[in-house]
Amino acid sequence: MEPELNDGLDRLVWMPEPMEAPVRWVDHEPISDRFAGLFWDDPMWHYVKPSIADHWAKAVSSFGIAVSALTRDVATETMDSSWLEDATLPRILPYRNERFGIRRSDFDRVDVVDVRVTRHRSEDGRWGYNREELQRLGVVTELPFVASMGLPPEISKVDQLDRTIESLRGLTSGKSKILISISAASVAQDFPALMSMDWDGFVLRGDDDGFDGLILASILRHMRSQLSSIGKKNSMLWVVPPPLSPDNIAKLIVLAADAVAVDSWCDPFLWNSSESSSFLSSEDRCHNQVQTTIGSDVDRVRGLVYAAKHRQASSALGTTDSEISRLLDLPLISTSAFGSIGKSQ
Amino acid sequence: MTAPTPPRRPSHSSPVNPANHSAAAPDKSPSSGSSGSVDQPATEPLTEFAAQIDWEIGAPQDHMEMIQAMSAADPDEVWPNLRIFNADRTHFFLAGLNASVRLQVDSPLGSHVMAYASHGEARIVGDVGHSAGDGLCGGVMRIRGNAGDGLGVGMTGGTVAVYGSAGDRVGALIRGGGVFVRGNVGNDCGYGALGGMIVIGGNAGHRLGLASQNVSIFIRGKVASLADGMTEAPLRKRELLRLGMVMINASIRGEAKEFRRIVPVETLDLEKSRRGEVNPSWR
Numbered sequence: 027m028e029p030e031l032n033d034g035l036d037r038l039v040w041m042p043e044p045m046e047a048p049v050r051w052v053d054h055e056p057i058s059d060r061f062a063g064l065f066w067d068d069p070m071w072h073y074v075k076p077s078i079a080d081h082w083a084k085a086v087s088s089f090g091i092a093v094s095a096l097t098r099d100v101a102t103e104t105m106d107s108s109w110l111e112d113a114t115l116p117r118i119l120p121y122r123n124e125r126f127g128i129r130r131s132d133f134d135r136v137d138v139v140d141v142r143v144t145r146h147r148s149e150d151g152r153w154g155y156n157r158e159e160l161q162r163l164g165v166v167t168e169l170p171f172v173a174s175m176g177l178p179p180e181i182s183k184v185d186q187l188d189r190t191i192e193s194l195r196g197l198t199s200g201k202s203k204i205l206i207s208i209s210a211a212s213v214a215q216d217f218p219a220l221m222s223m224d225w226d227g228f229v230l231r232g233d234d235d236g237f238d239g240l241i242l243a244s245i246l247r248h249m250r251s252q253l254s255s256i257g258k259k260n261s262m263l264w265v266v267p268p269p270l271s272p273d274n275i276a277k278l279i280v281l282a283a284d285a286v287a288v289d290s291w292c293d294p295f296l297w298n299s300s301e302s303s304s305f306l307s308s309e310d311r312c313h314n315q316v317q318t319t320i321g322s323d324v325d326r327v328r329g330l331v332y333a334a335k336h337r338q339a340s341s342a343l344g345t346t347d348s349e350i351s352r353l354l355d356l357p358l359i360s361t362s363a364f365g366s367i368g369k370s371q
Numbered sequence: 372m373t374a375p376t377p378p379r380r381p382s383h384s385s386p387v388n389p390a391n392h393s394a395a396a397p398d399k400s401p402s403s404g405s406s407g408s409v410d411q412p413a414t415e416p417l418t419e420f421a422a423q424i425d426w427e428i429g430a431p432q433d434h435m436e437m438i439q440a441m442s443a444a445d446p447d448e449v450w451p452n453l454r455i456f457n458a459d460r461t462h463f464f465l466a467g468l469n470a471s472v473r474l475q476v477d478s479p480l481g482s483h484v485m486a487y488a489s490h491g492e493a494r495i496v497g498d499v500g501h502s503a504g505d506g507l508c509g510g511v512m513r514i515r516g517n518a519g520d521g522l523g524v525g526m527t528g529g530t531v532a533v534y535g536s537a538g539d540r541v542g543a544l545i546r547g548g549g550v551f552v553r554g555n556v557g558n559d560c561g562y563g564a565l566g567g568m569i570v571i572g573g574n575a576g577h578r579l580g581l582a583s584q585n586v587s588i589f590i591r592g593k594v595a596s597l598a599d600g601m602t603e604a605p606l607r608k609r610e611l612l613r614l615g616m617v618m619i620n621a622s623i624r625g626e627a628k629e630f631r632r633i634v635p636v637e638t639l640d641l642e643k644s645r646r647g648e649v650n651p652s653w654r
Contacts, residue, residue, distance in 0.1 A: 124525075125506065130467040130488075130489070165565070166566075167566065167584075168585070169565075169584060172565065172584075179525065179540060179544040179562055179563055180501065180502055180505070180520060180521030180540055181521075182539070182558075182559065189501060189502075189521075192462075192482070193482065193502060196482075196483060197486065
């Protein structure tokens with residue numbers, strides 16, 4: 027996939043391995059490590075039929091990308107989901123405040139519950155759900171549009187969210203990770219109130235607020251530092267950035283994130299499928315399409331992250347920008363010896 | 372998930388092993404008034420329901436499997452009556468219930484009782500915690516006690532009846548089914564509701580009907596404050612009949628005409644603009 031954006035993360039560079047570093051003869055990831063640190067955060071399943079959605083979910087998750095979906099997104103009363111039946115494929119349950127479409131069975135086998143304490147925004151930019159989304163989520167209403175909520179309906183303040191977390195622990199029998207989604211713009215306001223609760227981590231949502239990848243990296247590092255101060259350094263920190271290239275996604279992972287959303291890579295599968303109902307209807311064809319389109323990008327992210335895994339972020343990445351160097355505590359690469367050409371970069 | 376006090380099993384009793392019994396044809400005469408496999412504690416008063424008990428079971432971790440195994444094979448068959456003891460303050464009790472059984476639980480329960488249940492009937496004698504009937508999509512739950520916050524949140528079907536009072540956000544976001552509270556309810560009742568029915572026999576707190584659409588809210592007592600854009604109106608003929616039937620079925624005392632309905636101002640204006648809608652003239 028071509029890098030689409032001029033993101034601030036482009037200003038970070040990969041630092042070379044020290045020349046004296048010993049060669050690691052076995053330099054590959056274990057095959058059993060299926061999760062690539064990537065996830066498909068908010069697929070627009072209403073674009074395609076559940077049977078097609080099921081193929082795409084299975085194809086994408088087989089590349090180690092965790093996929094977010096409700097049972098009703100990928101299955102019907104008469105058709106089971108082959109994706110859901112495969113317990114080895116990573117799955118996220120999108121737990122929206124309105125709980126539209128959620129069934130008891132959704133909690134049965136799920137790796138991560140994404141508690142979205144953020145308002146849902148429809149495609150047209152409004153806070154809510156349009157008719158097509160409502161239809162897919164099984165909401166029977168005459169209204170053309172239903173506004174979304176900022177908090178789960180059973181609570182009125184963020185500091186009561188532990189009640190919702192407790193309920194999800196019970197519904198998943200404690201087997202799933204509970205992540206709290208918060209907007210990057212509200213971290214300063216909401217994060218302190220959430221820190222003492224019984225979650226497993228956070229999903230930082232920066233796509234909707236227009237945040238640059240570099241700013242998200244600095245927010246993530248701030249969050250990680252706050253978590254370290256309360257003894258929760260190893261909590262999961264996922265991030266939903268604006269569209270990024272594989273290299274910049276790897277940089278985010280090396281800097282602070284445990285997983286990064288790749289909706290900009292995966293959403294086109296659904297758009298293209300919706301244009302022709304017969305297009306790519308078989309499981310194999312979906313798998314091949316994923317392989318052809320994003321297979322090398324996933325490998326690239328895996329490779330870069332693996333190469334940097336045994337090093338601190340501060341030695342794996344550097345920058346020629348003094349401000350970024352200070353912001354992210356990364357080594358400043360001196361370019362003074364190269365004159366004006368170096369400085370202009 | 373249970374509260375700090377773990378379920379206790381009295382030494383004089385043992386749980387039924389459903390594998391050894393046919394739920395559809397229990398070999399126990401209900402008329403005897405005692406349990407199918409264990410001695411009835413002599414000190415415990417029998418309720419009307421308990422007099423018809425077919426089986427008693429304890430509340431071990433796998434109680435849901437037992438209940439499922441004792442379910443009537445066909446919903447049209449006679450449902451077995453089960454009494455569950457030792458469920459004291461258990462959280463998520465009967466969560467996901469989907470069985471053709473009638474249950475009586477003689478103890479207070481924790482949070483999320485019958486959450487996401489889809490079928491079956493339960494009568495709970497005692498208070499329940501927060502979020503009872505959370506996500507309910509079918510079945511009936513009667514609570515002879517008080518309920519915490521978030522009663523019936525996100526329901527899409529079924530019935531929840533509370534004979535005491537309930538906390539904040541009763542019936543928030545419901546889209547179907549009915550929530551009945553004989554006593555008072557707290558703040559934000561009916562918040563974001565998109566359908567279904569909420570009946571309040573007592574008083575309501577602040578912001579009643581907040582951001583609700585298309586839900587039928589009926590109240591008999593006082594309202595601390597209505598949400599913006601909501602107003603009170605008398606019941607229409609059809610609602611009097613509907614509520615009257617509901618009250619009879621739910622054994623709620625009084626008459627339907629004692630209630631008012633809470634509706635969006637826009638909806639009431641629309642009704643008024645339709646001739647004969649509010650005050651039908653039969654002449």
